[in-house]
Amino acid sequence: MDFTFTEDQQLLADSVATFLHREVTPERIRASWEGEGSDTRLWQQLVELGLPAMLVPEEHGGLGMNELDFIQIAQECGRVALAEPLVEMAMIATPMLAQLAAGSQPCARVLQQIAAGEARVAIGHPLNPAVADAGIADWLLLASGREVHLVPSDAATLIRQDSVDPSRRLYTPEWDRTAPTYRVAGEEAGAAAWCAALNRGAVLNAALLLGLAQGMVAQSVTYAGDREQFGRPIGANQAVKHHMANCAVQAEFARSPIYRAAYAVAQDPARAHIAASHAKLAAGEAALLAAKNAIQVHGAMGYTWECNLHIWAKRAWALEKNWGDAGFHQERLHAWLLEDTTDIGAEHTFDYPAPEALDSAA
Amino acid sequence: MQLSFSAEDEQFREEVAGWLQRNLTGEFEQLKFRGGPGDEHMFPQERKAWEQKLAEGGWTCVGWPRAYGGRGCSIEQQVIFFEEYARAGAPGRVGHIGEGLAGPTIIAFGSQAQKEKYLPGIVAGTELWCQGYSEPGAGSDLANVRTRARFDATRNQWLITGQKVWTSLAHESDYCFIIARTDPDSAAHQGLGFFLVKMDQPGIEIRPIQQITGTSEFNEVFFDDAECGADDIVGAPGEGWKVAMGLLGFERGVSTLGQQMLFQNELDEIVNIARDNGAARDPVIRQRIADAHIGLKIMRYNSLRMLSGSEDGSLQQEALIYKLYWASWHRDLGELAMDVLGMQSEILEAPPYELSRLQSMYLFVRSDTIYGGTNEIQRNIIAERGLGMPREPKVQIKVQDSQ
Known part of the structure; x- marks a missing residue:
């Protein structure tokens, strides 16, 4: 057993983190709220770093890496509140295309385009309220029943939906569901693909949520050290610092289930239900607590639009409800734990069996 | 103990309800359920007109003494007024700072000239x-x-x-x-x-x-x-500090009852959504709805019990616990609202940033635990003044020149 990242994985994550912290500033995020919201130059930089191509298999021109290579990068994207759709595209849509590419020429072609930095893909899982960033995508992965449709974005009508998080650009797509050229997976293969996508989505969102929590704690710790009342920094008060300590504990304890779940989806996403749900729940709780306590520690400033904190807090509130909300993931855990046949004995530290009955694509 | 209203009070209830039914119509129809927490910026002019409408009927400053232009209502009648006001969906009171804070402070600490100069405008709903x-x-x-x-x-x-x-x-x-x-x-x-x-x-x-x-x-x-x-x-x-602190006592008096009625309306809306969208089938949501109901009843009973024993409709010692309790309860209610809405909780009503009533409430409650004394300050007050525990170490500072 080795529950650590390789040196290569760590180096990559660190260098991407350095880039993100330098480039993704709150000012840049706010600027993206105007207009269609895409920061084209930033996306180009992400492409130059090879990030969208990481999970494209080598035979389609990509780097052939996996979710474990990417999970810490996703966390860093959360920490800086990156608004660009890197994570959904690179870690959820791309592996789904790869999963279907063997039986689908269009999927293989789009993978090539992703690897070349020429195409962006948005994904619309039925468990999400809308399709994020469909407006700037070239291709849409959409669900029609359990079928998977790969639709050129200009062939779909996109109805804009505004999110509580001004960084998130949501759309409800309408397209010709009967056109045979769009269908890249039928009912059966589609169900498996959506199920895998949900597990990946839950894990990746968990990493984003963890990063958001860490980002909010960092800002609040700084603020509590700067802001003075009663002649000393407010962070000197136990009541204030305990808020941050509670958040740090939650966030730190969300890390292990997330990394464990990333390992599970890298091994076999269709059998990662329980690990994925666990990760999403732990991270969601950590992010919501961080948002709550960070605003509290910022006092009235934390309630203003001017203060950057709400960029993170609103992202956390939105993502916590995506890729299955807490109720959905709790239900998956309960249903599995309470099955007569479930074996959760001492020897099952790492091998969660995937309950086939829990078809998450439904 | 007598936990019911007298026949006379029930008649008063009919009077309030009847007046609201006849007058919350026409141009004021659009104000129903508006102007509450997170929505206070909406319709200020129309709500000011509504204040004046209320004043015409004698429904502003209902708890003030008659000598100052109030209605001189008993505590029971004020309770009834707030219940009926909320039940009718009448709008958030744009005049509440004058009626609830400035006016009572002037009545308690102000000069005769100040009373004559300022109270009539508050009662008439013409001065905010x-x-x-x-x-x-x-x-x-x-x-x-x-x-x-x-x-x-x-x-x-x-x-x-x-x-x-x-x-x-x-x-x-x-x-x-x-x-x-x-x-x-x-x-x-x-x-x-x-x-x-x-x-x-x-x-x-x-x-x-x-x-x-x-x-x-x-x-x-x-x-x-x-x-x-x-x-x-x-x-x-x-003497400014003494006056300012006296005012805080009014802030936590009968006006809390009106606030609780707004909370009741919010909880009702959440329950209705949970019934409609199936969230009510989730056992965790069911428990949290029950908890929210219990919390609201606790606040209500607590206020009524304290007000029953109060001579002037103000809460003193009890005010220490109330702010912390309601603010925390309300913040939890916001979270419950979003969890009941589920993935739809993210989607706004309309561009550019128009929030639904519950979304607005969810964001607004973040300020409840901050303004008027943060939860942390409230806990210190409860521990130090309420329980007599040792005080937080205070650093002595000299006020610097603000020029």
């Missing part, structure tokens, strides 16, 4: 008030006020210079009550004055603060030698 307590450097540490008031004998005016912040509805208000330092060499609670200041004057500039809701009901207010008449200081120079 805002509150100037917090400053950039005086939040939790409210006594660290640096706004200065110096008396100019030649003009017979106080001249006020400084900055207030988080001032609700300043841009709609005719007057502001503020605490300012009358003795420049003083520190903390000493040397403050309580002033009644006219808002429409060259020395005052109001800048809206955009909140996380995207809207602006709070403001920054800048005073640059703003004038305040020699007769418009409440109490003597140096």
Whole structure:
């Protein structure tokens, strides 16, 4: 057993983190709220770093890496509140295309385009309220029943939906569901693909949520050290610092289930239900607590639009409800734990069996 | 103990309900369920007209003594008034700072001239008030006020210079009550004055603060030698803190009942959504709805019990626990609302940033645990003043020159 990242994985994550912290500033995020919201130059930089191509298999021109290579990068994207759709595209849509590419020429072609930095893909899982960033995508992965449709974005009508998080650009797509050229997976293969996508989505969102929590704690710790009342920094008060300590504990304890779940989806996403749900729940709780306590520690400033904190807090509130909300993931855990046949004995530290009955694509 | 209303009170209830039914119509129809927490910036002019409509019927300042233009209602009748007001969906009271805070303070501490000058406008719903307590450097540490008031004998005016912040509805208000330092060499609670200041004057500039809701009901207010008449200081120079603290007692009195009724409306809406969208089948949601109901009933019973034993409709010792309880309860209610809405909770009503009532409430409740004394300050007060525990170590500081 080795529950650590390789040196290569760590180096990559660190260098991407350095880039993100330098480039993704709150000012840049706010600027993206105007207009269609895409920061084209930033996306180009992400492409130059090879990030969208990481999970494209080598035979389609990509780097052939996996979710474990990417999970810490996703966390860093959360920490800086990156608004660009890197994570959904690179870690959820791309592996789904790869999963279907063997039986689908269009999927293989789009993978090539992703690897070349020429195409962006948005994904619309039925468990999400809308399709994020469909407006700037070239291709849409959409669900029609359990079928998977790969639709050129200009062939779909996109109805804009505004999110509580001004960084998130949501759309409800309408397209010709009967056109045979769009269908890249039928009912059966589609169900498996959506199920895998949900597990990946839950894990990746968990990493984003963890990063958001860490980002909010960092800002609040700084603020509590700067802001003075009663002649000393407010962070000197136990009541204030305990808020941050509670958040740090939650966030730190969300890390292990997330990394464990990333390992599970890298091994076999269709059998990662329980690990994925666990990760999403732990991270969601950590992010919501961080948002709550960070605003509290910022006092009235934390309630203003001017203060950057709400960029993170609103992202956390939105993502916590995506890729299955807490109720959905709790239900998956309960249903599995309470099955007569479930074996959760001492020897099952790492091998969660995937309950086939829990078809998450439904 | 007698937990029911008298026949006379029930008749009063019919009177209130009947009046609201007849008058919350026409141009006022659009105000139903508006102007509550997170929605306070909406329809200010229309809601001011509504205040005047209420005044015509004698329904402003219902708990004030008749001598000051009030209705002189008993506690029971005030309870009934707030119940019926909420049940009818009548709008958030844009005059509440005048009626609930400024007026009672002037009645308790003001001069005869101040009573004659200011109370009629509050009763008539024609003059709105805002509150100037917090400053950039005086939040939790409210006594660290640096706004200065110096008396100019030649003009017979106080001249006020400084900055207030988080001032609700300043841009709609005719007057502001503020605490300012009358003795420049003083520190903390000493040397403050309580002033009644006219808002429409060259020395005052109001800048809206955009909140996380995207809207602006709070403001920054800048005073640059703003004038305040020699007769418009409440109490003597140096007594400002005493007056300001007296006011806090009114803040936690019968007006809490009206607030609870707004909460009840919010909870009802959440329950209805949970029934409709299936969230009510989730056992965790069911438990949280029950908890929310219990919490609201606790607040209500607590207020009613305390008010029953109060002579003037103010809460004293009990006020210590109330702010922490309701603010935390309301924040939890916001989270419950979003969890009941599930993935739809993210989607706004309309561009550019129009929130639904519950979304707005969810964001607004983030300020509940901060304004009027943060939860952390409230816990210190409960522990130190309520339980007599040792005080937090305080650092002595000298007020610096704010120029």
